[in-house]
């Protein structure tokens with residue numbers, strides 16, 4: 001499913017926190033959003049999910065305006081995992097993932113074998129099968145994060161929006177998650193702080209001060225000049241001798257005075 005933002009803007013407390021963001025994300029592409037703290041990445045993800053009624057501009061899913069779709073239809077197409085995703089303490093891990101099936105249920109279509117199968121599959125996909133009976137309140141930060149991603153996957157969305165999906169995960173689970181996401185046949189937009197992880201996306205967008213200031217393939221976007229300007233760092237590009245993949249290293253400009 002193709003995702004398009006047309007001139008998205010949002011003002012909060014008299015300040016433009018998102019300012020005229022337009023982008024086009026082709027079907028099946030992984031799109032990384034990078035930018036300093038407070039640059040508007042989470043806000044943009046929320047607007048793309050249709051969660052901000054005060055926003056100006058439009059989000060288009062293929063040829064349909066998000067605003068014209070009922071909430072339930074949006075939830076069948078788009079899943080969002082926010083940074084501080086929380087849920088009721090009383091739920092088990094499995095029940096959290098079951099919530100992902102809600103948009104697909106109806107009075108005449110209660111939770112059935114297909115839903116159980118999808119929940120089993122997504123729990124396994126994030127390595128949480130063993131912990132399925134555990135209560136949410138007893139889970140670690142990384143386990144909760146993997147569960148929220150499983151909930152989103154159980155929604156079977158066509159667009160997956162992830163806000164810093166790797167931030168609580170150990171390195172094994174970071175790599176496993178990025179591998180899982182890269183293999184999904186869905187359009188993915190994810191905010192990332194790790195610029196080496198961002199290099200693996202098909203396309204990148206750079207946010208700064210609420211605006212999208214650059215967009216394109218990682219190699220054209222992550223230039224040393226732009227990284228210096230946006231993050232106030234010096235970067236060097238290296239090659240991994242095992243597969244010639246690009247790796248970035250960073251140096252604080254303050255250390256070089």
Ligand SMILES: Nc1ncnc2c1ncn2[C@@H]1O[C@H](COP(=O)(O)OP(=O)(O)OP(=O)(O)O)[C@@H](O)[C@H]1O
Pocket residue numbers: 012013017035036037038039040041042043044207
């Ligand atoms: N409801 C609000 N009222 C006022 N300001 C807000 C509100 N929501 C967000 N902001 C501000 O808007 C800016 C963008 O916030 P946002 O969370 O989108 O940034 P971000 O790029 O995701 O940051 P981070 O990398 O720190 O997660 C920040 O300065 C934030 O303080």
